Amino acid sequence: MSERLVVIGGDAAGMSAASQARRLRGPGELEITAFERGRFSSYSACGIPYWVGGDVAGRDELIARSPEEHRARGIDLLTRTEVTEIDLAGQRVRARDLALGTESWTGFDKLVIATGARPRRPDVPGIGAAGVHGVQTLEDGEALLDSLAGAPGRRAVVVGAGYIGVEMAEALLNRGYEVTVLNRGGQPMATLDPDMGRLVHAAMDGLGIRTVGASPVTEVLTRADGRVRAVATKDAEYPADVVVLGTGVVPETSLARAAGLPLGAHGGLLTDPSMRVRGQRNVWAGGDCVEVLDLVSGRERHVPLGTHANKQGQVIGSNVGGDYATFPGVVGTAVSKVCDLEIARTGLREKDAREAGLQYVAVTVESTSRAGYYPGAAAMTVKMLAERRTGRLLGVQIVGREGAAKRVDVAAVALTARMTVEGMTGLDLGYAPPFSPVWDPVLIAARKAVAAVRAAG
Known part of the structure; x- marks a missing residue:
């Protein structure tokens, strides 16, 4: 009798797990159903800034494997379908078809949670205005490119100076925009020590990117038509025809939290080295929704990177498929x-x-x-x-x-x-x-x- 694997999330960790499990067990032994709330699967979110900046010619170049390709390999991938509830006792998930609005339950023998991360959005007035964009998904990239095409001018403000912030600053500079980066911290790249961050700050200024430190956003100001016109801090206003948010991400674990699964200090799911959720026999998790062991400090960290997500997916797929593998941890590269x-x-x-x-x-x-x-x-x-x-x-x-x-x-x-x-x-x-x-x-x-x-x- 075959088992059913349900995967929540159709990007790096989820589909790597599904694909590896399928390599090890055929359709007669393991039925695989995957749910993805977006339109795309198995894509490189890290490549979005380079697509926006013109280094990558088009969206499809960022897609490693389409939903149709996954289906052809024996994985029932349902796009535009969002899981809204996990019932651990009943071993089932409830999902909503976002096009039709209908809901249904799907049972599982094994469950993989790969819900990724969600962008931090400053809780300030006007943050939902037209022309303000995050860059987490391919849909986000499409919306940003459409916004750039219709922008009334060539002034861009990037909020946040981490990896996404500096990469998006480059992308907008390459598109001929006048770019200002507003950073909550004193120096860009908080993943570096401040003395090294100062080197990045000086170099960005030398490239023509205005970088303003210690400037948390207080409001997004809009025009009469509702589109962004400026970004305000407590000290100044910065004119903007488009705003890009590069304020980092947090684990998307709302489903896991509601199901009572264990979360760490950073809000990510806690797993053992096999990527099995702690305290669960048939539930695994990987990617940006989990915390990982830092091999240097010995502490749990949230490190949202595609490299880890793909490796963790492989580990999960091996274990679900009857093999054995572990993910030892990271050093934060x-x-x-x-x-x-x-x-x-x-x-x-x-x-x-x-x-x-x-x-x-x-x-x-x-x-x-x-x-x-x-x-x-x-x-x-x-x-x-x-x-x-x-x-x-x-x-x-x-x-x-x-x-x-x-x-x-x-x-x-x-x-x-x-x-x-x-x-x-x-x-x-x-x-x-x-x-x-x-x-x-x-x-x-x-x-x-x-x-x-x-x-x-």
Whole structure:
């Protein structure tokens, strides 16, 4: 007798889980039904800024697998259908057809929750005005492009200066807009320490992006027709023909909360290493709706990234399909860019280390992406944190031009392996003048961190 797997969410984690389970178990053994409230499946939300900015030619290039392709592979994917309730005792979910307005129940033997995250929206007057856009889904990207096409002028305000904020600032700049970024914090990129954030701030100003720190939005002002005309802070008004929200996301766990499933301090679902929801036998969860183990601090974190979602989906699908897999945790690696400025981080910031009760040293070095004499050598700044007593690597941040960001991968591997900074200095990294100085910038930082650990006793 076949079992039924129900998946809530048709993007990275949900459809990776469904696809992997289907590879392991055929339709005669496992019936798979997936619900997606949008029109699209298995797409790259991370690519939306580059589609808006013109680097990606069209929407469909961001879609890895369409609903029709999933159906052809034996997955009954229902789009424009929103799950409104999870009945754990009855092992069923209630879903609403958004086109028809009808509701029905679907039973399950196994359930995957992959409801993603929802954007934070400032709770201020006018935030729902025409011309104000989030960029969480492909539908959001379409709406923003339509709004840009009909905008009465070429002034854009981006609210928030995290990854999405700086990427959308670049996209709008590329489209010929005059861009202002309003940031609640003092410096852009709160995922970096403030001293590294200042480098990003200076570079953005140099690119022609006006970046205003310590400026939380108090109101969105509108014209007589209801469209946005300006964004107000307590100190000023900033004219805007379009506004993009880059204020971060929170786990979308309203269904899970209502069902009584366990949530962590950040509002995300809590799972074991197999991605099974804690305390549940037949319920799994993955993607932006879960919290994950930080391998450096040992604490649970909410880290909404497509890389994790896809890996977690594979783990879930393997376990649902009768195999076995685990997701060990993360070290918090992320890269981004704004125009030609590359930004990367992995591990802990100084704030994170203090909150985890760790004593640490921090060092910063200036270097270049290539041998200094080789054409195209670009400056980069590397900051490194190490545990004071043991010398264990705790975190790395990098800001620079071409060739900077992906160097963080060396540090990510070192963090996962729990290497010390002294051990890192012996890493046999590739060298040639077109690619690196004799001492790679990450290794220069490691050497300086070794000296700081020794000086600290």
